Amino acid sequence: MARETCELTCINCPLGCPLVVTLEDGKVVSVTGNTCKRGEVYGRKEVTNPTRIVTTTVPVDGSDRERMLSVKTASDVPKESIFAVMEALANVRAQAPVQIGDVVLANVCDTGVDVVATKSA
Amino acid sequence: MDVGSYDVVIIGAGVSGCAVARELSRYDAKVCVLEREEDVCCGTSKANSAIVHAGFDAQTGTLMAKLNVEGNALMWQLAKDLDIGAIQCGSLVVCTDESARDGLDELLARGKANGVPDLRIVEREELKEMEPNISDQAVAALWAPSAGIVDPFGLTIALAENAAQNGVEFEFCREVTSVRAEQDGTWLVGTTAGDVRARCVVNAAGVYSDAIHNMVSSQKISIIPRKGEYLLLDTTAGQHVRHTVFMLPTKMGKGVLVSPTVHGNLLVGPTALDVDDPESTDTTAEGLAEVAQKCALTVANVPLREVITSFAGLRAHQPDHEFIIGEVADAPRFVDCAAIESPGLTASPAVGKMVCNEVCAILGLKERPEGEWIATRKSIPNLNIISFEDWAKLCEEDPAYGRVICRCCRVSEAQIITMLHRPIPVRSLDAIKRRTGATMGRCQGGFCSPKIMEILERELGMEPESITKAGPGSEILVQKGGE
Amino acid sequence: MEQHDVVVVGGGPAGLAAAISAYEAGSTDVVVLERDVQLGGILNQCIHNGFGLHTFKEELTGPEYAARYEDRLKELGICCLMDTMVLDVSPERVVTAVNTDRGVFSIQAKSVVLAMGCRERPRGALNIPGFRPAGVFTAGTAQRLVNIEGQMPGKEVVILGSGDIGLIMARRMTLEGAHVACVAELMPYSGGLKRNIVQCLDDYGIPLLLSHTVTRVEGKRRVEAVWIAQVDEKLRPIAGTEKRYPCDTLLLSVGLLPENELSRAAGIELSPITRGPVVDERLQTSVEGVFACGNVLHVHDLVDYVSQEAAMAGRMSAQYAQGDSGEGSAARGIPLVAQGGVRYTVPAFIAPERMDQKTTVRFRVDNVYKNKFVCVYLDDQRIMRKKRQVLAPGEMEEVVLKQEHFAERDGVERIVVTLEEG
Structure with a gap:
């Protein structure tokens, strides 16, 4: 039986708990070092399918306040698709008025996740 | 090629060159200042001790000693006339x-x-x-x-602005590459942006004054x-x-x-x-x-x-530790204003007069009639020292005095905009800094440089990517996206 | 002269939270003076996520976090003057400000909350030798250019300092298409949060060079290269370890300094360590009726704690404005003494007779410590001993003192916060 351990730092919150994830045959059997449930979820996911929230900006037209609109993926996307998400947003322009939470780009890169505004403009 | 033709071409827009330019602007002459940088006061004049020396350092009998003491005596009235910061603190x-x-x-x-x-x-x-x-x-x-301190940027800029008010032309980003005597006795000054012709040349090129001098004289000097x-x-x-x-x-x-x-x-x-x-x-x-x-x-x-x-x-030091001022023996109508090291800033008002007198004698220039020469120049208000009442009055005249751009040095939008529209063109963040103090404080532009760039974009229609810190090659931003 | 109960200087996270809590504590005549054209302060350019976990139990971006407070402020109808720079706060609590609408004007405040935030240490403060070309930015300035102006400060980047903004900008510049060669950190440990090292550097394969510094900047007009050397334990560059990194941009994330020009001018006592006002448990400064909170008081790493602290300052300023300062108002209280690796505490004084049930004491340590105990003494009596696996200068710590700790203890002369061996 192949047993391996992975040492990680939890990125869920600023505490940055040191995690030890143990895998057997590629399957997670335990997560230790976490101080909350979210740490365990992170530990499991990070060694199998790491994901991240992507935050960036797109230009916004017609706003008297803003040149740029800050946006984020509404939930996390696979880590390896971060640059694809950036690429997909490269030519997106938003049009004012925009409210927080408005979808700027739906289902980005077929991840099933929308890119939404994090600011009103 | 279009060749500009002048009575006097001054090489270098440091404090000496600008002092000479201002003095010459009293006279009936066509004068041009050639500067290789994008603004005045970019060499020795901008990075020194900013002291108005009393004059006890230089050896008695030297030109340095004489012009130091004379320059000090002239400085305080000059500071009033040109509205620049100078304090006789001793x-x-x-x-x-x-x-x-x-x-x-x-x-x-x-x-x-x-x-x-x-x-x-x-x-x-x-x-x-x-x-x-x-x-x-x-x-x-x-x-x-009798010693004191002076704003070296303020002094140089004020001299240049006052000279420009009185008709002196300033050409920036024009580096002098050659100086040649023509058959007709004039000088042909080659620059990186075309030639100009001059009846008389003044060499005020700072640390390059040896190179310029040596273009025309067999009696070499070394800085x-x-x-x-x-x-x-x-x-x-x-x-x-x-x-x-x-x-x-x-x-x-x-x-x-x-x-x-x-x-x-x-x-x-x-x-x-x-x-x-x-x-x-x-x-x-x-x-x-x-x-x-x-x-x-x-x-x-x-x-x-x-x-x-x-x-x-x-500092433009030369081994004899003495200013080199005067017409060059083997180059008639070529006047050195070279090796101006400390106390050059102090001496500049006197240096300006001395070189001007020399040029006037050579060319037989005549003073312009009374009323044709403007002797004074106004600076911008200093919000650090004026009262809140006076500041309030400024805001009534121009609400832009109510928008503080540089918080460390208390510079408002109004002051920056004023300086953008003066006779000497202003295009870079450093040029604005030298004129207003913005970006010079404790945060060193961290807060205000993006705001100043916005003002340049709005007032002068500049592309953000073309805005520089101190002239071509010092762009603040790179193009977004592709190469 | 115009009069108001509470004047809040600064409309960033601290100012917003303070204004809301002052209002909610009964001082409805609150005015916020903000120098920018929008509220939210630095949060507007902090477009990354990670804010609000404590306060809202969800992960927000900076602008979203700010919007929650702005919405509440609007709901309450609190007056905010934007594009307004405060010029002076007098010991008599006259606040003088300037804007384009009203010119220079003064407000007599019953109480004042200082919430001006902090600024970044610039290059000059580091004395990095070399030229002074374009292309050297503080990380926060670069962040503003990228996130607010939509501009690009450079393509080939070296970052000095591993403060959080530097780490965040390493990722941000990478996402925008720049190449970040490395992050150099003078100290043997990072100044930023661990999670940021993982998700901003490790994720993108950006090396973190601990115990390294920039020794020279090359390029007369625009940065052409920087030289990075390893440093010894006295933080001096080690000869022979210098390496040249060709680049067009140097970002600096080398520390934040509380912005206390107004406090200084008001004659407020400042701590040489935090560089912020010395406050008691009400967050009142040495000038009566003037309170301080957020990064102007001491630099925080988490906005949630800023909001918490500011809410306290807001509440206390309202109390003061209503003339209800409670028992022993004038006295500063028992001094707190930071020792044994603890650099400072905020507050610096506590008066048990007037404090709430609990008072949070925040502090930072001067080095990385493992398996230490955070201990609190009242004079010689230890009242608290709390084990901490890791303590680091980059992460703020806290202990909570309760009323009951002081019960039946009269005449306490000092409260000591210290680290002890296990």
């Missing part, structure tokens, strides 16, 4: 070694011989009273009440750039000394000066190191460490943690 040469005291007497005697007014020796007790933070090692000092490194402290440290404090050289060597500045900062430096490269205005770890260490020799507890920036300047 200077102290501090003796830290009882056995070196003779040095003070020597300076005193030389100063008197040079015509410096009101010099006297102050003893420790009085010195301590005048300068509470003086070092415990201080035994006595030479007190020179050795002498690097001086400085530390500039926040205005919170500006009161640490009240006068310019020099150190009397001892067996242990030469010290550095500690001085207030007209902007309310504390300036410490310079080092003195001869270098080969007239472009090497970089600071060094050794130089900055030397300044930090040496300032303690005369002044106690200099709060070095308040340092907000460091810089290096190059």
Whole structure:
């Protein structure tokens, strides 16, 4: 039986708990070092399918306040698709008025996740 | 190629070149200043001690001594006429070694011989009273009440603006590459952006004045750039000394000066190191460490943690340590204003007059009639020193005085916009800094540079990517996206 | 002269939370003076996520976090003057400000909350030798250019300092198409949060060079290269370890300084360590009726704690404005003493007779410590001993003192916060 351990730092919150994830045959059997449930979820996911929230900006037209609109993926996307998400947003322009939470780009890169505004403009 | 034709071409828009330009603008002559940088005051004039020296340093009988004392006497009225920062705070040469005291007497005697007014020796007790933070090692000092401090940018810019008001043309980003005598007795000055013709050329090229001189004369001169490194402290440290404090050289060597500045900062430096490269205005770890260490020799507890920036300047030093001013023997109508090192800033009003007289004599220039020459120039208000009532009045005239752009140095949008529309064009962040003080404070532009870039974009229609720190090649931003 | 109960200087996270809590504590005549054209302060350019976990139990971006407070402020109808720079706060609590609408004007405040935030240490403060070309930015300035202006400060980047903004900008510049060669950190440990090292550097393969510094900047007009050397334990560059990194941009994330020009001018006592006002447990400064909170008081790493602290300052300023300062109002209280690796505490004084049930004491340590105990003494009596696996200068710590700790203990002369061996 192949047993391996992975040492990680939890990125869920600023505490940055040191995690030890143990895998057997590629399957997670335990997560230790976490101080909350979210740490365990992170530990499991990070060694199998790491994901991240992507935050960036797109230009916004017609706003008297803003040149740029800050946006984020509404939930996390696979880590390896971060640059694809950036690429997909490269030519997106938003049009004012925009409210927080408005979808700027739906289902980005077929991840099933929308890119939404994090600011009103 | 279109060749501009002038009575006088001045090479170099430092403080000397601009002082000559202003003096010449009194006369009926077509004058042009050629500058290789994008603004005035970009070389030696911008990075120095900003001191108006009393005049006891230079050897009696030298041009340096004469022009220093004359320049000092002229400076204070000039500062009023041109509305620039200058404070006659006086200077102290501090003796830290009882056995070196003779040095003070020597300076005193030389100063008197040079015509410096009101010099006297102050003893420790009085010195301590005048300068509470003086070092415990201080035994006595030479007190020179006629010395002071000046805003070197303000002075150079004001001279240039006033000259421009009176018709002098300024050409920037034009580096002189050749100076040739023509058959008809005029000079053909080649630049990186076309030739110009001149009946008379003034060489005020700072650390390059040897190169320019040597283009026309067989009697070569040699300038050795002498690097001086400085530390500039926040205005919170500006009161640490009240006068310019020099150190009397001892067996242990030469010290550095500690001085207030007209902007309310504390300036410490310079080092003195001869270098080969007239472009090497970089600071060094050794130089900055030397300044930090040496300032303690005369002044106690200099709060070095308040340092907000460091810089290096190059003095146009020549081995004889004397200004070279006058028509070059084997190059008629070519006038040197070369090797102007310290006390060149102090001497500049006198240097301007001397060179101008020389040129007038050569070309037989006539003074313009009364009323055709504007003698004064207004600066912008200084929001650090005016009362809130006066500031409120400014806001009534122009609401842009109510928008503070640089919070560290209290500069409003109105002042920046005013300076953008003066006779000398302003395009870069450093040019704005030298004129308004914006970006010069404790945050060093972190907060205000994006705002100033917005103003440049709006007022002058500049593309953000074309905005520079100090002229072409120093763009602040890169193009977004592809290569 | 115009009069108001509470004047809040600064409309960033601290100012917003303070204004809301002052209002909610009964001082409905609150005015916020903000120098920018929008509220939210630095949060507007902090477009990354990670804010609000404590306060809202969800992960927000900076602008979203700010919007929650702005919405509440609007709901309450609190007056905010934007594009307004405060010029002076007098010991008598006259606040003088300037803007384009009203010119220079003064307000007599019953109480004042200082919430001006902090600024970044610039290059000059580091004395990095070399030229002074374009292309040297503080990380926060670069962040503003990228996130607010939509501009690009450079393509080939070296970052000095591993403060959080530097780490965040390493990722941000990478996402925008720049190449970040490395992050150099003078100290043997990072100044930023661990999670940021993982998700901003490790994720993108950006090396973190601990115990390294920039020794020279090359390039007369625009940065052409920087030299990076390893440093010894006294933080001096080690000869022979210098390496040249060609680049067009140097970002600096080398520390934040509380912005206390107004406090200084008001004659408020400042701590030489935090560089912020010395406050008691009400967050009142040495000038009566003037309170301080957020990064102007001491630099925080988490906005949630800023909001918490500011809410306290807001509440206390309202109390003061209503003339209800409670028992022993004038006295500063028992001094707190930071020792044994603890650099400072905020507050610096506590008066048990007037404090709430609990008072949070925040502090930072001066080095990385493992398996230490955070201990609190009242004079010689230890009242608290709390094990901490890791303590680091980059992460703020806290202990909570309760009323009951002081019960039946009269005449306590000092409260000591210290680290002890296990």
